[in-house]
Amino acid sequence: MEVKKGVDNMGNYLVIYYVFSFIMGSIIGSFLNVCIYRIPREESLAYPSSHCPKCNNKLKWRDLIPIISYMFLKGKCRYCKEKIGVRYPLIELFTGIVYLIVAIEYGVSLNYLKYVTLLSILIVISFIDMQTMDVYFSITVTGVIFGLIFLVTQGILQNYILKDYIYYILGGIVPAGIISLIILLTGGMGWGDVEICFISGIFLGLKRSLLMFLLSFIIGTVISLGLILCEKKTRKDPIPFGPFIALGTLCTLIFGDNILLWYLSFI
Numbered sequence: 649m650e651v652k653k654g655v656d657n658m659g660n661y662l663v664i665y666y667v668f669s670f671i672m673g674s675i676i677g678s679f680l681n682v683c684i685y686r687i688p689r690e691e692s693l694a695y696p697s698s699h700c701p702k703c704n705n706k707l708k709w710r711d712l713i714p715i716i717s718y719m720f721l722k723g724k725c726r727y728c729k730e731k732i733g734v735r736y737p738l739i740e741l742f743t744g745i746v747y748l749i750v751a752i753e754y755g756v757s758l759n760y761l762k763y764v765t766l767l768s769i770l771i772v773i774s775f776i777d778m779q780t781m782d783v784y785f786s787i788t789v790t791g792v793i794f795g796l797i798f799l800v801t802q803g804i805l806q807n808y809i810l811k812d813y814i815y816y817i818l819g820g821i822v823p824a825g826i827i828s829l830i831i832l833l834t835g836g837m838g839w840g841d842v843e844i845c846f847i848s849g850i851f852l853g854l855k856r857s858l859l860m861f862l863l864s865f866i867i868g869t870v871i872s873l874g875l876i877l878c879e880k881k882t883r884k885d886p887i888p889f890g891p892f893i894a895l896g897t898l899c900t901l902i903f904g905d906n907i908l909l910w911y912l913s914f915i
């Protein structure tokens with residue numbers, strides 16, 4: 649009985665943690681929206697505070713509750729009734745779901761913080777990449793700095809030796825190197841993709857990074873073919889690769905260990 653009660657309590661705490669993660673994710677998603685909108689316009693992220701781009705009215709806290717404000721305002725600005733893109737609540741919802749998935753997969757851990765940080769950065773990069781076909785250097789630098797901070801923290805907590813640090817650094821260098829070769833040999837893909845792979849790789853470490861790389865290409869091929877078959881794109885249209893690296897990373901974080909175990913069972 650005692651044990652069961654303990655497990656039940658644990659279950660309750662976990663549910664609270666999952667709900668908290670989802671809410672936290674949607675709030676962060678709201679900030680990611682600001683990044684996605686302002687970084688390509690080279691505007692400051694901190695100033696001015698959120699305002700309607702049309703009437704310039706400052707948004708109050710009740711206009712900034714993720715997802716809910718949008719539904720309450722029926723997708724229009726409170727002041728000038730200008731339509732607000734459905735992209736905003738969708739990114740909030742998506743970020744919330746991503747945080748929830750990482751919470752379920754990694755529990756209360758340093759890895760949770762590490763991977764929600766990585767995925768948040770990848771969400772910003774992907775949406776900007778889709779709009780502009782560009783990867784901004786400021787985000788790349790931010791990603792690399794966070795990657796190194798987490799690597800060093802993990803290293804201190806788990807007594808890493810030099811070999812372990814190299815494993816993570818190679819995780820960044822190897823896929824980035826392969827894409828560099830592809831660019832030099834074929835002219836396909838872009839240097840932004842090299843940067844994104846490098847960021848993701850130093851968070852993942854070599855084995856998972858190679859899996860991420862492979863999954864990105866599979867996902868990229870399937871989605872690109874789908875877009876061409878549905879005639880949304882032609883074969884000549886450039887399709888940004890950043891979002892596929894982000895999806896490859898997400899799949900690696902959720903299914904990666906199972907895929908690697910399955911693969912190793914053949915050797």
Ligand SMILES: [Zn+2]
Nearest residue numbers: 700703725728
């Ligand atoms: Zn307005």
